[in-house]
Amino acid sequence: MNGADEKRIDGKTIARRIEEEAAETVRRLRESGTEPRLVSVAVDEEDASFASYLRSREQACLRVGIRSDVVVVPAADPTRSLGGALEKLSADRTVHAILLKLPLPPGADEAAIFARIDPAKDVEGLHPLNAGLLASGRPRFVPCTALAVAEILAVESPSLAGKDVVILGRSRVVGSPLAVLLLRKGTDATVTVCHSRTRDLAGHARRADVLVAAVGRPEMVTGEWIRPGAIVIDVGTHAIEDPSAKKGWRLAGDVRFESAEPACSRITPVPGGVGPVTTAVLLRAAASAAASAAGGDR
Amino acid sequence: MNGADEKRIDGKTIARRIEEEAAETVRRLRESGTEPRLVSVAVDEEDASFASYLRSREQACLRVGIRSDVVVVPAADPTRSLGGALEKLSADRTVHAILLKLPLPPGADEAAIFARIDPAKDVEGLHPLNAGLLASGRPRFVPCTALAVAEILAVESPSLAGKDVVILGRSRVVGSPLAVLLLRKGTDATVTVCHSRTRDLAGHARRADVLVAAVGRPEMVTGEWIRPGAIVIDVGTHAIEDPSAKKGWRLAGDVRFESAEPACSRITPVPGGVGPVTTAVLLRAAASAAASAAGGDR
Numbered sequence: 194m195n196g197a198d199e200k201r202i203d204g205k206t207i208a209r210r211i212e213e214e215a216a217e218t219v220r221r222l223r224e225s226g227t228e229p230r231l232v233s234v235a236v237d238e239e240d241a242s243f244a245s246y247l248r249s250r251e252q253a254c255l256r257v258g259i260r261s262d263v264v265v266v267p268a269a270d271p272t273r274s275l276g277g278a279l280e281k282l283s284a285d286r287t288v289h290a291i292l293l294k295l296p297l298p299p300g301a302d303e304a305a306i307f308a309r310i311d312p313a314k315d316v317e318g319l320h321p322l323n324a325g326l327l328a329s330g331r332p333r334f335v336p337c338t339a340l341a342v343a344e345i346l347a348v349e350s351p352s353l354a355g356k357d358v359v360i361l362g363r364s365r366v367v368g369s370p371l372a373v374l375l376l377r378k379g380t381d382a383t384v385t386v387c388h389s390r391t392r393d394l395a396g397h398a399r400r401a402d403v404l405v406a407a408v409g410r411p412e413m414v415t416g417e418w419i420r421p422g423a424i425v426i427d428v429g430t431h432a433i434e435d436p437s438a439k440k441g442w443r444l445a446g447d448v449r450f451e452s453a454e455p456a457c458s459r460i461t462p463v464p465g466g467v468g469p470v471t472t473a474v475l476l477r478a479a480a481s482a483a484a485s486a487a488g489g490d491r
Numbered sequence: 492m493n494g495a496d497e498k499r500i501d502g503k504t505i506a507r508r509i510e511e512e513a514a515e516t517v518r519r520l521r522e523s524g525t526e527p528r529l530v531s532v533a534v535d536e537e538d539a540s541f542a543s544y545l546r547s548r549e550q551a552c553l554r555v556g557i558r559s560d561v562v563v564v565p566a567a568d569p570t571r572s573l574g575g576a577l578e579k580l581s582a583d584r585t586v587h588a589i590l591l592k593l594p595l596p597p598g599a600d601e602a603a604i605f606a607r608i609d610p611a612k613d614v615e616g617l618h619p620l621n622a623g624l625l626a627s628g629r630p631r632f633v634p635c636t637a638l639a640v641a642e643i644l645a646v647e648s649p650s651l652a653g654k655d656v657v658i659l660g661r662s663r664v665v666g667s668p669l670a671v672l673l674l675r676k677g678t679d680a681t682v683t684v685c686h687s688r689t690r691d692l693a694g695h696a697r698r699a700d701v702l703v704a705a706v707g708r709p710e711m712v713t714g715e716w717i718r719p720g721a722i723v724i725d726v727g728t729h730a731i732e733d734p735s736a737k738k739g740w741r742l743a744g745d746v747r748f749e750s751a752e753p754a755c756s757r758i759t760p761v762p763g764g765v766g767p768v769t770t771a772v773l774l775r776a777a778a779s780a781a782a783s784a785a786g787g788d789r
Contacts, residue, residue: 304627304629307627320623321620321623321624321626321627321629322619322620322623323623324622324623324626324627325618325619325620325621325622325623325624325625325626326619326623327623327626328619328622328623328625328626328663328667328668328671329602329605329619329622329663330663331602331619354688355688355689355690356690357690363674365626365627365628369626369671369674370626372670372684373626373667376661376667376684376686381686381688383683383684383685383686383688383689383690383695384683384684385681385682385683385684386670386674386681386682386683387681388674388679388681390652390653390679390681391653391681392653392654392655392681397681
């Protein structure tokens with residue numbers, strides 16, 4: 194009865210609804226003469242996955258009618274080159290949303306760079322003011338992956354009140370902002386944040402009504418970590434070698450899907466789970482940034 | 492052997508060391524011609540405890556040589572009256588630190604009020620930018636009670652790595668910022684934040700190596716909630732009726748001390764635990780705000 198397909202959370206369907214919201218906002222903006230525009234900023238990388246990253250962003254923007262451009266800066270002295278590009282885009286009134294590709298290269302001064310993004314265009318919520326608005330209970334832009342997980346949970350588990358959510362990973366773009374989102378009044382989850390220094394990761398995971406895996410290690414979480422009936426959200430995306438696959442590799446998450454699926458009640462697959470929702474949330478944020486700017490212009 | 496006195500964490504001793512740091516900063520500033528000045532802003536209250544609150548702040552400032560003033564605004568239309576006072580003090584170059592008395596009266600627009608404090612004088616970390624700097628791993632001003640708990644733990648449990656910290660209470664001035672402080676790299680606690688909607692508060696508490704009670708309810712936490720050997724930090728301060736006391740009342744925390752003391756390894760008393768450290772941390776923040784302003788003037 195409860196086969197793998199029934200347990201699989203369909204990220205694409207959730208993403209579609211959010212992208213429709215974004216597309217509707219974009220439609221209204223274009224009618225009133227504003228062309229919403231997102232610019233991605235990245236340090237030059239000679240890497241096939243980089244080109245594919247840029248292409249997929251481009252395609253996503255096209256789907257909802259957002260103009261998308263890319264600024265690639267030289268890898269030498271990234272603090273200066275990224276900072277300069279961000280400052281220029283922040284001042285450019287035709288640009289509504291700025292996306293900075295993470296992680297930054299080694300040696301880049303993260304704080305100095307994030308502070309150069311106009312908070313009103315900071316769709317990934319990297320500027321300290323946006324992090325503070327989230328912490329203060331008035332989120333404006335929130336890191337998209339964290340928000341995507343919250344969107345999925347709003348569908349899958351409309352009441353989290355009193356539920357135990359265990360987040361594996363404390364990163365600034367996933368684990369930490371997600372904890373804030375889920376602890377808010379009205380959402381009311383009880384939240385534990387674990388990380389590489391946690392004594393008994395599996396023990397904490399086994400307490401979870403909702404387990405969020407954002408550890409950044411392929412297939413680290415297995416079925417023995419899952420409390421029977423738990424909802425499992427897998428944030429990882431890794432290309433791992435797989436001789437049985439045609440290309441010699443396949444995509445994998447932080448969770449070993451086949452092992453976790455029998456124990457859980459619902460689980461996000463990789464690909465097709467958190468990923469598409471993250472993209473949709475980004476598009477909606479970009480559309481909303483453009484709408485705010487257009488509103489302010491009147 | 493392990494009597495109540497041996498288990499009692501002496502907040503006053505920890506506070507004294509921090510106040511000495513503050514006094515040293517103040518001494519240097521006064522020598523170079525700066526008089527550090529803290530201004531407290533409060534809405535008028537016809538309440539004996541209000542006068543005593545103001546007096547104790549005044550005395551604390553005197554101890555380390557900080558000039559202390561109070562601005563009391565009328566209770567009608569607090570958003571306007573507080574906002575106006577905060578804006579004036581933010582612009583006043585003789586004022587280095589601004590302390591807003593919380594909680595705000597009902598109907599006050601918290602967000603609008605906090606945004607009027609110059610972030611560089613915001614010693615309680617209320618402005619969203621300061622909340623964001625904390626969330627971004629570069630804390631400048633942090634809510635003093637949360638920082639006081641972290642200071643006590645740094646003395647009592649120098650390595651929190653891998654330890655389970657359970658925080659009862661998710662408030663913006665205690666529970667939430669404390670979670671961020673203890674999760675940071677280098678501190679590395681595993682942190683659970685519980686609150687009024689948590690399913691099994693006592694069960695979570697019993698897992699804790701370090702239990703922080705910030706629930707705001709007198710003596711709610713009892714010995715059965717304490718894991719044997721745990722460190723207990725009691726953030727509450729309540730005046731409760733006590734016919735056996737000379738005045739008819741006594742101070743109590745969120746923890747029933749006599750009940751919790753046998754189970755724990757160490758515990759903060761009320762009064763004399765978190766309270767004096769919170770005051771000391773505030774004085775140090777005010778001295779440091781004055782030092783930054785004086786540095787910027789050169």
